[in-house]
Structure formats: structure tokens, C-alpha cells
């Protein structure tokens with residue numbers, strides 16, 4: 069033979085236009101700049117989801133709402149179980165509703181079908197829903213159905229709220245979906261109730277594993293009332309009260325950026341970015357909130373709570389830390405908010421992040437990621453599987469913390485994978501979640517199974533890409 073097989077990566081490597089979206093932390097350097105908040109480069113196989121998906125992320129956790137997808141049945145495959153969110157009361161949001169548009173509807177228009185679907189839901193579903201979101205998908209944008217008019221007509225006829233979300237996939241990227249969802253929430257809130265009450269809204273926590281409940285519990289302990297959770301475990305009535313809060317505390321700032329600004333302008337509610345991942349960030353967040361809402365006495369309660377919780381779980385975390393210190397990690401998350409929190413959390417566990425991939429983020433957040441990262445760490449905006457593979461092979465991390473999109477790639481390369489995905493059913497953030505997360509990191513990274521997966525990344529990568537051993541046998 070004599071000829072060495074060439075892996076796909078050796079040939080393709082990184083696209084020229086993508087280079088500005090990749091940042092390597094130089095020794096001692098701060099304030100690194102990365103190209104971000106741009107559309108994906110053609111051919112880069114972006115992992116970003118569509119506009120409609122972004123809108124569903126934000127609105128779907130409203131538990132007593134119907135989420136009606138106006139489009140082909142395929143769009144409706146984005147269901148509750150793909151991105152779970154726990155509810156303390158209603159479970160209506162866990163049902164899937166779709167107008168199931170077919171070829172005839174595309175030719176003659178889908179408005180009649182949408183109207184009929186709304187009638188069917190309103191008259192046939194018991195108890196009658198009080199709130200319906202109607203999501204426009206790509207094809208609806210193409211054929212030009214006037215979903216606004218249909219929703220208005222049905223709203224008037226039946227006396228309930230029906231809010232159209234014009235989330236055709238091609239009107240932008242996922243953040244556009246966030247913005248449209250935030251606009252729908254503003255529409256829902258209207259002018260808000262009269263007067264204010266001291267308390268906060270929790271924005272950008274989707275209660276995937278019950279985290280919003282735990283955070284609400286912390287706040288209750290220090291004397292802070294939660295007016296509304298937006299949108300994890302929220303209800304129609306709760307959302308209507310949100311404009312009366314005195315402060316918005318924001319976790320996922322990417323998805324909530326538009327809402328925070330709008331609520332500040334319209335209702336005069338200031339906002340504060342908070343993080344409930346890692347000892348330092350949880351303490352800082354509780355103290356900041358207490359300082360704003362209640363002053364020194366409340367701050368003292370926040371400090372006491374943080375001290376007590378740290379004393380309670382600190383020894384447990386120390387035990388895991390002994391097993392994790394010195395390991396390196398690759399991290400892939402959707403937004404930069406989570407990336408920042410994740411870097412800080414992993415460092416508290418003694419783990420060094422050497423690769424940080426995100427799909428979206430602001431220049432301000434990437435600067436923070438850069439400054440928090442270790443020297444030599446690679447930071448990517450709008451990741452693609454090809455680039456992830458390239459840098460994983462270069463950086464050779466001991467484990468990979470990511471979402472469902474990276475799971476298969478990581479496992480094929482023989483890298484222990486810790487799932488930080490939205491379909492999990494228990495918390496990985498907050499103090500309680502820290503124990504779960506540390507345990508999962510330890511069990512995954514130190515599992516003996518990886519010795520059978522092969523530790524040679526180079527050969528693992530070649531197995532994935534090199535198809536030269538597959539010979540086509542032609543019939544004689």
C-alpha cells in the first residue's frame with residue numbers, strides 16, 4: 069500500500085472566514101476580541117437552532133398555556149420532552165399541538181386550518197385554556213398566512229388570550245426567536261397591574277431540573293419575595309403580576325435581553341445579572357439581590373445563608389475535588405452566560421477548561437470568558453462539529469461537558485462526556501446542584517470504562533473519519 073490515509077480534518081481544517089470567530093488565550097493576555105453576534109458562515113455547519121426553536125425555548129415553560137405550532141408536523145417534533153421544564157401545577161404545556169400543514173394548505177393557504185385548530189382546542193379541550201401561543205414556522209412565512217388576523221379574530225370570539233409569534237425560521241437565528249418570545253411576553257403583560265410590591269422576577273431560569281424552585285427557596289429564606297418566574301414553572305396569572313416587581317434578576321441574559329430592556333423602559337424595573345453556579349457566584353448573587361431589595365439586615369441574612377450552605381456542602385465538594393483536581397475539560401454550551409458560570413464552577417472543582425465552545429454571545433461576555441480562561445484555552449463562537457473535533461484532538465481534555473449535540477462526537481472520540489443538557493431531570497446548578505454536578509463529573513471522568521474506549525485521541529479521531537479501509541467491491 070504505502071500510501072497514508074488522510075483524515076478529512078487534515079484537508080479541510082478551519083474555514084478562512086471562521087478564523088475571526090476563534091480566540092486562543094495568550095499567556096497573561098486580557099481583553100481578547102472575538103467576532104460574534106453575526107450570522108453563521110455558509111458551509112461551517114453551525115449548530116445553532118432556528119428562530120422558531122428560540123421562541124419555544126422561552127415560551128414553552130409557561131405551564132398553563134397551549135403552544136400551537138402552525139406548520140408541517142416536523143416542526144412540532146420540538147416538544148416538551150426535548151427541553152423539559154418542571155411544573156408545580158399545570159401540565160398543559162407538555163402536550164403537542166400542530167396544524168400539520170400539508171401540500172394543499174401550502175398551495176391554498178393555511179389560515180382556515182389554523183382557525184379550525186384554534187376552534188377545536190378552545191371548544192374541545194377541558195378545562196378551556198386561557199392562553200394560547202401560535203408559532204409561525206418557515207413555510208407559514210413563505211405562504212404569508214396572516215396569523216395575526218386569525219388570532220385576533222379567535223381571541224375576540226372566545227374571550228381568551230391568543231398571541232401570535234411570527235417565528236419563521238429564516239427571519240434570523242435563534243436569538244431572533246428569543247426576541248420574538250420576549251415581545252410576546254410584553255404583549256401578554258399589557259400595561260401591568262397598578263402599583264409596585266417589593267420583590268423580584270426571576271428571568272431566564274427555565275426550571276429544567278427544579279432550579280427555579282431552589283433559588284426561590286433561597287430568596288424566601290433571606291426575605292425576598294418572588295413575584296414571577298419567567299418562564300420556568302410560570303403561569304398566565306403569575307406573568308400578569310410581573311410588572312409590579314421592583315427588580316428583575318436575570319440568569320440566562322441571552323434569551324432575556326430584549327425583555328429586560330423592555331420591562332425597564334415600560335415598567336421602570338431595573339435588572340441585575342445573577343448566576344447560581346458555583347460558590348462564589350451564588351454568594352455574590354444573593355448578596356447583590358439582598359442589598360438592592362432590603363439593605364444591610366437582608367445582606368447579613370444572605371451572607372449567613374451562603375456561609376451555612378457552604379459549610380454544609382463544602383466538605384462533600386472537597387471530597388470530589390480530590391478526585392477531579394488537575395483534570396482538563398472541554399465545555400460546549402449554547403450561550404455565553406452559561407459558559408462563564410461553567411468555567412468558574414469547574415475551576416472551583418480543580419478542573420481546568422481548555423476549550424470553550426458557544427453558539428451565541430456578546431462581545432462583552434466573550435471578553436469575560438477570555439479573561440477567566442487559562443492560558444492556551446481555545447474559545448469558539450458559533451461552534452461546528454468539525455472545529456470541535458479539531459480542537460479536542462489538539463487539547464486532549466480529560467472530559468467533555470456539553471449538550472446533546474456534542475454527546476456522540478465526544479463518545480466516538482473516547483472522551484468521558486458529562487451531559488449538561490436540558491432534558492435532565494435534576495438540578496446541576498445551585499448548592500444542591502453542585503453536589504450532583506461534582507458527583508457526575510467524578511463518576512464520568514474516573515469511570516474505568518474509558519480505558520476500553522481507547523485513550524489515543526489521534527487514532528480515535530481517525531476511526532471516526534478515515535474511510536480508506538472501506539473498499540468498494542465491484543461486481544466482475
Ligand code: SF4
Pocket residue numbers: 118119120121139142143204205206207235236237238
Ligand atoms: S422548518 Fe423552519 S421553523 Fe420548522 S424546524 Fe425547520 S427551520 Fe425551524
